[in-house]
Amino acid sequence: MSAPAPATLDEVCAVAMAEAFRGDGEILCNPIGTTPIIGGRLARATFEPDMVMTDAVSVLAANVLPVGDDDAPRLVEAWMPYRDVFDVVWSGRRHVVMGASQIDASGNQNLAAIGDWRQPKAQLLGLRGAPGNLVNHVTSYWVPNHSTRSFVPTVDVVSGPGYDRVAGLSAFIRDNHEIRRVVSNLGVFDFANDERRMQVVSVHPGVTVDEVVEATGFELLVPDEVPESRLPTDEELRLIREVIDPHGLRRAEFR
Amino acid sequence: MVPPVARYRFLFLTVRQDRRRGLASPTIGGVPDKLMTEDEVVAELASGMTIGIGGWGSRRKPMSLVRAIARSSLTDLTIVAYGGPDIGLLCATGRVSKVVYGFVSLDTIPLEPHFRVARQTGAVDFAEFDEGAFYLGLLAAAHRVPFYPTRAGLGSDMLTMNPDLRTVASPYPDADGHHEEFVAIPAFDIDVSLIHMNRADAGGNGQFLGPDLYFDDLFAKAARRTFMSCEKVVPTEELLDEGTFHTLKIPRLFVDGVVEAPRGAHFTECPPDYGRDEAFQREYAATAKDPGAWAAFRERYVDAPGHEAYLAAVDARGGSGT
Numbered sequence: 001m002s003a004p005a006p007a008t009l010d011e012v013c014a015v016a017m018a019e020a021f022r023g024d025g026e027i028l029c030n031p032i033g034t035t036p037i038i039g040g041r042l043a044r045a046t047f048e049p050d051m052v053m054t055d056a057v058s059v060l061a062a063n064v065l066p067v068g069d070d071d072a073p074r075l076v077e078a079w080m081p082y083r084d085v086f087d088v089v090w091s092g093r094r095h096v097v098m099g100a101s102q103i104d105a106s107g108n109q110n111l112a113a114i115g116d117w118r119q120p121k122a123q124l125l126g127l128r129g130a131p132g133n134l135v136n137h138v139t140s141y142w143v144p145n146h147s148t149r150s151f152v153p154t155v156d157v158v159s160g161p162g163y164d165r166v167a168g169l170s171a172f173i174r175d176n177h178e179i180r181r182v183v184s185n186l187g188v189f190d191f192a193n194d195e196r197r198m199q200v201v202s203v204h205p206g207v208t209v210d211e212v213v214e215a216t217g218f219e220l221l222v223p224d225e226v227p228e229s230r231l232p233t234d235e236e237l238r239l240i241r242e243v244i245d246p247h248g249l250r251r252a253e254f255r
Numbered sequence: 256m257v258p259p260v261a262r263y264r265f266l267f268l269t270v271r272q273d274r275r276r277g278l279a280s281p282t283i284g285g286v287p288d289k290l291m292t293e294d295e296v297v298a299e300l301a302s303g304m305t306i307g308i309g310g311w312g313s314r315r316k317p318m319s320l321v322r323a324i325a326r327s328s329l330t331d332l333t334i335v336a337y338g339g340p341d342i343g344l345l346c347a348t349g350r351v352s353k354v355v356y357g358f359v360s361l362d363t364i365p366l367e368p369h370f371r372v373a374r375q376t377g378a379v380d381f382a383e384f385d386e387g388a389f390y391l392g393l394l395a396a397a398h399r400v401p402f403y404p405t406r407a408g409l410g411s412d413m414l415t416m417n418p419d420l421r422t423v424a425s426p427y428p429d430a431d432g433h434h435e436e437f438v439a440i441p442a443f444d445i446d447v448s449l450i451h452m453n454r455a456d457a458g459g460n461g462q463f464l465g466p467d468l469y470f471d472d473l474f475a476k477a478a479r480r481t482f483m484s485c486e487k488v489v490p491t492e493e494l495l496d497e498g499t500f501h502t503l504k505i506p507r508l509f510v511d512g513v514v515e516a517p518r519g520a521h522f523t524e525c526p527p528d529y530g531r532d533e534a535f536q537r538e539y540a541a542t543a544k545d546p547g548a549w550a551a552f553r554e555r556y557v558d559a560p561g562h563e564a565y566l567a568a569v570d571a572r573g574g575s576g577t
Contacts, residue, residue: 057466057467058466058467081466081469082311082467082470083468083469083470086386086387086390089387090387112383112412113374117412117415117416119374119375119376119377120375121375122375123366123370123374123375124366125360125365125366126356126357126358126359126383127383127384127385127386127411127412127413127416128357128358128385128386129385129386130385130411131407131408131409131411132385132386132388132405132408134410134411135406135407135409135410136406136407157412157416158410158411158415159411160411161409161410165411166409166410169409169410170406170409170433170436171429171431171433172406172429172435173406173409173410
């Protein structure tokens, strides 16, 4: 068997997204957006086989589905209408990946509006489910356009609260709030330090730490040694290219 | 004891046998006749009312009723919804002074463009909730309690954006003796709800045949009065022809009027009867940036005198179809 073509950035990001789910076990893996969905399905197809995932409509499908294919046969294992998703949110057995139009050093996320929320310069998606997600279960973020416009000193509206915002809240919330990873087109970030501030976990191949610092509008914690984000294995590349995203939808976010 | 599965099977058999014997064509019993038209529903509404609208985003919205409101002279309405083109259309036609929502989206177009204009120009007042918190506002109204508690909103700007929201301490101490604080989501005060079902009988028993009921049953229970449109009105004895009794989630107890409106959810989706008319939705969305195009769209489709005239205009357009 010949070796597959080298991994491209979109595939590195999908694997970084998959890695966010490592260790989650039998929870609802609920990624939103093409790259997070590919990552979730990749994790499920490899090292997290017990996770459950929706078909993005109303059922849990026990088979790994290709992205963007509404007609793909589903191995239905449960009905999951929207109302039941909220029950899962409040049960805590969920790991969501959301986007972030803005995110700050404490992980506060804005999906809602740019400018004053009373009459915004730009109305965005809104609070959506972020306020409830963050105080109930694990959350990760996917930001495909890492820049000082998206990684900002202060977000205009807090949809999903970060570590500073929940520090004074109940023990229940502090125990259940976790921002596992932030994955961008430049690198991988987390908050696994005493200050609960965003730090660099890895930079993607071809990206320098200086470039990441330059593109970030707040002071990132940068460890002395920053590794490169791991490359997909040959099997992961096969799964991404042939099974999960045969039509290459993942490249749309990287144009 | 009969095991539960066997009991269910027995129940299905019983229903079928009863129908074969003709017991479901009642000479004794039956349902009331609540059939009415879109315009008769609008005649029951008044300016200043709070209207709940079922569906979700651009899915199974009671669009023939929404358009009937849009071309009425009603003003100062408050709309409560998991919003889609219902909110966009009613904002763009000037019927609305406030929207209460979990989100406003066209699904394949993530943000409703007419709603976006209304927010960015400050044309409407608004109350934005976490999607799950919104569910609790409906649930509290349906259960006639003043609020339900939730953690959703603590730490986020949901409380900043809704300064009237209050928190409440649990009367029960947790293991450490603390009385945890919750957001008290108030019951939504809804005068009238509008929902759209796949099938219904004349008495107001509604049936969904698609993948998700969304929160339509709660909208019906949360409001003082509910009007339900449907793709097709069928005799009560035919309600089990296309789905099991699990699909009969809207009992007539909570419905005051029934409107037969084939393709009544157009251009939103209404599976299995039809999918979303994406080409039409794109045309609708594009009018938010072009006053001339909006005026033409409004005249041709929104102001079409009745649902039949609307469908004729849609069909004359060609190129899309449902």
